[in-house]
Amino acid sequence: xxxxxxxxxxxxxxxxxxxxxxxxxxxxxxxxxxxxxxxxxxxxxxxxxxxxxxxxxxxxxxxxxxxxxxxxxxxxxxxxxxxxxxxxxxxxxxxxxxxxxxxxxxxxxxxxxxxxxxxxxxxxxxxxxxxxxxxxxxxxxxxxxxxxxxxxxxxxxxxxxxxxxxxxxxxxxxxxxxxxxxxxxxxxxxxxxxxxxxxxxxxxxxxxxxxxxxxxxxxxxxxxxxxxxxxxxxxxxxxxxxxxxxxxxxxxxxxxxxxxxxxxxxxxxxxxxxxxxxxxxxxxxxxxxxxxxxxxxxxxxxxxxxxxxxxxxxxxxxxxxxxxxxxxxxxxxxxxxxxxxxxxxxxxxxxxxxxxxxxxxxxxxxxxxxxxxxxxxxxxxxxxxxxxxxxxxxxxxxxxxxxxxxxxxxxxxxxxxxxxxxxxxxxxxxxxxxxxxxxxxxxxxxxxxxxxxxxxxxxxxxxxxxxxxxxxxxxxxxxxxxxxxxxxxxxxxxxxxxxxxxxxxxxxxxxxxxxxxxxxxxxxxxxxxxxxxxxxxxxxxxxxxxxxxxxxxxxxxxxxxxxxxxxxxxxxxxxxxxxxxxxxxxxxxxxxxxxxxxxxxxxxxxxxxxxxxxxxxxxxxxxxxxxxxxxxxxxxxxxxxxxxxxxxxxxxxxxxxxx
Numbered sequence: 079x080x081x082x083x084x085x086x087x088x089x090x091x092x093x094x095x096x097x098x099x100x101x102x103x104x105x106x107x108x109x110x111x112x113x114x115x116x117x118x119x120x121x122x123x124x125x126x127x128x129x130x131x132x133x134x135x136x137x138x139x140x141x142x143x144x145x146x147x148x149x150x151x152x153x154x155x156x157x158x159x160x161x162x163x164x165x166x167x168x169x170x171x172x173x174x175x176x177x178x179x180x181x182x183x184x185x186x187x188x189x190x191x192x193x194x195x196x197x198x199x200x201x202x203x204x205x206x207x208x209x210x211x212x213x214x215x216x217x218x219x220x221x222x223x224x225x226x227x228x229x230x231x232x233x234x235x236x237x238x239x240x241x242x243x244x245x246x247x248x249x250x251x252x253x254x255x256x257x258x259x260x261x262x263x264x265x266x267x268x269x270x271x272x273x274x275x276x277x278x279x280x281x282x283x284x285x286x287x288x289x290x291x292x293x294x295x296x297x298x299x300x301x302x303x304x305x306x307x308x309x310x311x312x313x314x315x316x317x318x319x320x321x322x323x324x325x326x327x328x329x330x331x332x333x334x335x336x337x338x339x340x341x342x343x344x345x346x347x348x349x350x351x352x353x354x355x356x357x358x359x360x361x362x363x364x365x366x367x368x369x370x371x372x373x374x375x376x377x378x379x380x381x382x383x384x385x386x387x388x389x390x391x392x393x394x395x396x397x398x399x400x401x402x403x404x405x406x407x408x409x410x411x412x413x414x415x416x417x418x419x420x421x422x423x424x425x426x427x428x429x430x431x432x433x434x435x436x437x438x439x440x441x442x443x444x445x446x447x448x449x450x451x452x453x454x455x456x457x458x459x460x461x462x463x464x465x466x467x468x469x470x471x472x473x474x475x476x477x478x479x480x481x482x483x484x485x486x487x488x489x490x491x492x493x494x495x496x497x498x499x500x501x502x503x504x505x506x507x508x509x510x511x512x513x514x515x516x517x518x519x520x521x522x523x524x525x526x527x528x529x530x531x532x533x534x535x536x537x538x539x540x541x542x543x544x545x546x547x548x549x550x551x552x553x554x555x556x557x558x559x560x561x562x563x564x565x566x567x568x569x570x571x572x573x574x575x576x577x578x579x580x581x582x583x584x585x586x587x588x589x590x591x592x593x594x595x596x597x598x599x600x601x602x603x604x605x606x607x608x609x610x611x612x613x614x615x616x617x618x619x620x621x622x623x624x625x626x627x628x629x630x631x632x633x634x635x636x637x638x639x640x641x642x643x644x645x646x647x648x649x650x651x652x653x654x655x656x657x658x659x660x661x662x663x664x665x666x667x668x669x670x671x672x673x674x675x676x677x678x679x680x681x682x683x684x685x686x687x688x689x690x691x692x693x694x695x696x697x698x699x700x701x702x703x704x705x706x707x708x709x710x711x712x713x714x715x716x717x718x719x720x721x722x723x724x725x726x727x728x729x730x731x732x733x734x735x736x737x
Contacts, residue, residue, distance in 0.1 A: 089242050092133060093122045095142040096155025096193065100498050101182050102144040105227060108432055109140050109180075112231060115251040116238055125151075125158035134174040137242060138209055140234070141179040141197060147562020148733055149192030153315065162200050173205035178237075180213040180230060182223055186693045187734055188701065188727055190216070210237045218694065221463055224431070228456045253454065256439045258389060259492040263415065266383035315357075315557040320344045320520065322552040323513075325545070328523075333632045336526035337581065338545060339505075342554065344518040352507050352589035353563025353735065356520055357499035359421075359555050360544035366426065366474060367419045373477055376415060376487040383412040386491070415487055423494040425474045426540045428466050433473065436493050443482035450480065470537050500541035503561065503690065503735065507588035508595030520558075523584040523635065563688060563733050565589060570596040573619040573685035575676055577700050579626030579654070579665050582691020583635055585735060586623055589688070590643060593621055597647050618647055620679060622672075626654040626665040665696070666703040676704070677711035681722070686731045693736035 091113050095106035103124075110122040121136070133139045146152050151159045179201075181194025191214045198212045213230035215223035244250070251257070324341040342356075371380050419425070431454050438450040453462045465471060473494065477483055485493045506521035513519040526546055527539030548554070563585060570593065578586035597618040604617075623640070627633035630653070640651045652672055656662040669676055679685040689700050701723065708719035726732040 088119065088137065089117065090119045090136045091121070091138050091140065091238075092128070092136045093120060093140045093142065094125045094128065094133075095122070096125050096144060096152040096197075097142075098144050098146040098152040099501065100496070101223070102142045102152070104430065104495075105180065105182065105223070106140075106142040108227075108430075109142065109231065109234070111257055111432065112235060113140075113238065114257055115253075116235070116242075117244060117248060117251070118238065118242070125155035128158065130158065130161055130172065133172070133177075136175075138176040138178070138238075139206075141177065141194075141201075142182070143179060143194040143197050144182045145184075145187070145189065145191055145193040147735065148564065148727075148730070149187075149189030149196075150562055151193045151197065153559060155193075155197075159197065159200075162197075162204065167204060169203065170205040172201055173207075175201070175206040176209045177201050177206045178208060178210035178212065178234065180215065180227065182215050182217070184217045184693055184736075186218055186695075186697045186736060188724075188732070190214075209241060210234055221459060222467065224459060228459065232456070253435060253451075254439075256436070259489070261386050261388045261491070262488045263384050263418070263491055264387040264488060265379070266385045266412065315559040316348065318344055318348075318556050318558060320554050320556055322548050322550050322554065323519075324550060325548045328635055329632055333629075335633070336528065336546070337633065337635070338522075338524045338526065340520075340522040340524060340545070340548070342520040342522070342556070343513055344520070345516070346518065347512075347516050348518045348558065350504060350511065350518075350520075350558060351561070352504075352565040352592050353561030353585050354504050355501045355559045355561050356504050356522060357501050357557045357559065358541060358545065359499040359557075360497065360541040361420050362423075362425060362497065362540065363543070364420075367416060370419065370425050370474060370477065371416070373474075373481065374485050374487065374490075376490075379487050380416045381414050384415055384418070385413065415490065418491065422497055423491060424497040424540065425477075425494060426472045427495050428470060429473045429476055430495075431462060433476075433493065433495075434462075436489075437477075437480070437483045437485060440485050440489075440493075441480065441482045443480075446480045446482045450483075469535070497540070499557065500539075501559075501737075503585040503588070505584035505587045506591065508591035508593075510591050520556075523581045523587075525581050561585070562735055563589075564730065565592070567596060569619070569686060570600070571617060571619050573621070573679040573683050575622050575624070575679055575685060575687045577624045577665050577669070577687070577689045577691075579624075579691045579696060580633070581635075582689075582736070583623075583625055585690050586625075586688065587636055587639070590621060590623065590649065593618055594643060594647050619685070620648045620683075621650075622675065622679065623649070623651045624654070624665045624668055624672075625651060626656065626668075628655060628657045630655045630658055664699065666699040669700065669703045670706065673707045673711055676707050680704075680726070680731075681708065681712060684731070686733070687726070689732075689734040689736070691736055697734055697736050 093106045093109045093113070095102040097103040097106075106122050110120045113120045125141070143155065144152050150156070177198070179194055179198045181191035181198075183191035183194070194212065194214065198208075202208060210233065213226055215226040217223060219225045239250075320342040321344075322340070323343050324339070326339045327336055328339050329335060329337045371377055434450045434453040438447050438454070441447050441450070452458050453465065466476075477485075502522045502524060504520055505523045506519055510521060511519055524542060524545055526542040527537070528542070529537055574589070574593075576586040576589065578584075600617040625634070627635070634653065634655070640649075643649050644651065652668045654663045654665045654668045656664055680687055687704070689697055691697075705716065705719045705723055708714055708722050709716050712719065712722075714722070723732060
């Protein structure tokens with residue numbers, strides 16, 4: 079144990095995360111590796127897997143939090159967050175906890191990094207001690223989240239070494255030493271590890287256990303982590319097997335983008351609301367899988383039954399459970415390396431710095447090793463960006479270029495990131511949600527990601543390429559999850575203004591059909607009562623959609639539906655097609671053209687605005703247009719108009735969901 083200020087320290091840490099799409103998990107794992115190199119016994123886990131007081135068992139806690147929805151915490155952190163919000167908690171509830179946090183956000187959202195900010199603030203309110211100021215990353219930065227993460231994590235390292243110094247004679251594990259993974263792949267028939275022998279790969283020497291390379295210091299026995307109380311994780315996501323009913327292209331064959339309308343059926347009744355999300359889990363193509371097997375020389379083991387085997391003998395093994403068979407496998411055949419590559423691992427992802435750090439251990443080419451390690455050096459962040467993010471270079475392409483790298487097959491699940499599902503806002507609502515008695519219908523609007531990079535190389539998204547090949551009758555593994563728009567039937571009589579250019583119209587379509595359904599219910603109830611609604615001829619609030627695309631003839635999605643609904647309910651559509659005239663016109667321009675109407679609905683009638691679609695310039699431009707409308711139509715100063723929009727956000731009348 080270390081002794082500092084008269085207190086004994088086991089040098090233990092918890093890295094907790096709240097992650098919606100996996101980014102916070104990636105950074106939490108990176109923080110975990112940083113601490114392991116400082117000989118800190120580290121647990122990396124989602125917030126919902128712990129009870130708040132369990133954090134006091136660690137010397138310090140690092141929270142990595144993404145913001146989702148309207149400034150909300152991700153689903154795997156909300157149960158923990160609710161426990162922190164209990165009114166009866168004393169102000170010294172977390173007095174024994176040392177904390178810091180890093181937020182992952184997108185500055186195109188009004189509530190930028192809101193979840194991390196309020197989480198950190200609440201911990202301090204309950205008595206936690208901040209040992210390092212909170213950090214914030216912005217996805218809109220030209221260098222991405224790393225622009226803030228790298229300097230913050232460097233400061234974290236310095237603070238940890240200062241507050242929890244190493245034993246005399248102990249040194250940080252250098253970057254050229256490979257860290258012990260928490261689990262590895264092994265043949266299903268393998269026995270327990272036999273004797274340890276050394277093997278050299280490049281300039282690194284490390285033991286070989288059952289043919290699995292491990293770092294030299296992996297055999298050292300470390301002190302066990304403190305036991306913690308595991309909380310109940312409230313998994314809101316429902317895992318479903320759905321059948322493809324329709325996969326129809328909406329845009330013309332000669333249009334620059336392929337946009338699909340998908341219809342999926344589930345043989346039971348399930349409730350969902352506008353704004354809810356369906357996640358599709360893709361598969362890698364056979365061609366890509368064959369390429370990486372051949373490139374890495376894994377052919378001998380590709381089709382043999384394998385298993386995930388824990389390498390950790392300590393108590394923290396509970397926090398690094400052996401990964402289950404891929405959740406998106408639809409069959410029960412034995413798990414193989416090929417199956418893991420098809421269903422579980424992503425070889426088309428853009429590699430992170432940690433990937434280059436790991437594969438540098440698996441080459442005996444000094445020039446390749448030197449170049450790979452350069453990409454891990456923070457001073458070369460611009461070069462890493464130019465090599466990976468700018469040309470969208472994939473892991474598979476990196477391995478093809480650095481062909482001396484031969485990752486041991488046992489390390490495949492550690493070297494390659496997990497193949498993540500792709501989230502789609504559901505486009506169906508109202509009567510469109512049900513196809514027959516007891517059956518549920520899901521409709522999606524999916525833009526196929528296919529383009530040429532600055533290097534003139536063709537790029538395709540793994541999930542959208544998978545979607546392109548789907549045929550009626552195919553079975554998909556999906557999850558249904560609550561979205562962030564918070565739509566409720568209590569809003570039925572209030573007017574709404576929707577801004578949904580491109581595929582951002584998907585959740586808007588869901589809400590429009592839902593409001594039409596609410597209107598039908600109101601009409602039915604009127605037949606049995608003398609009450610007369612005071613808002614609108616049928617009681618439903620006015621609904622206005624601002625839609626944008628490039629060409630009216632190519633990507634005016636659901637045009638016929640809008641024509642029909644405008645005659646069935648108080649509904650108007652205003653469009654902006656940027657390429658149909660010489661001067662480009664966008665949704666924010668049309669908003670300002672309809673300023674009087676927008677002001678009346680949002681200010682005079684206390685309406686709600688929804689903004690959905692691509693993140694970046696569009697949400698900012700829409701927000702600026704609304705402030706201008708309030709200022710001009712309401713004869714307000716710009717600062718007063720901005721305050722009014724912020725008040726709408728606090729009241730839940732300004733809702734944004736962009737991606």
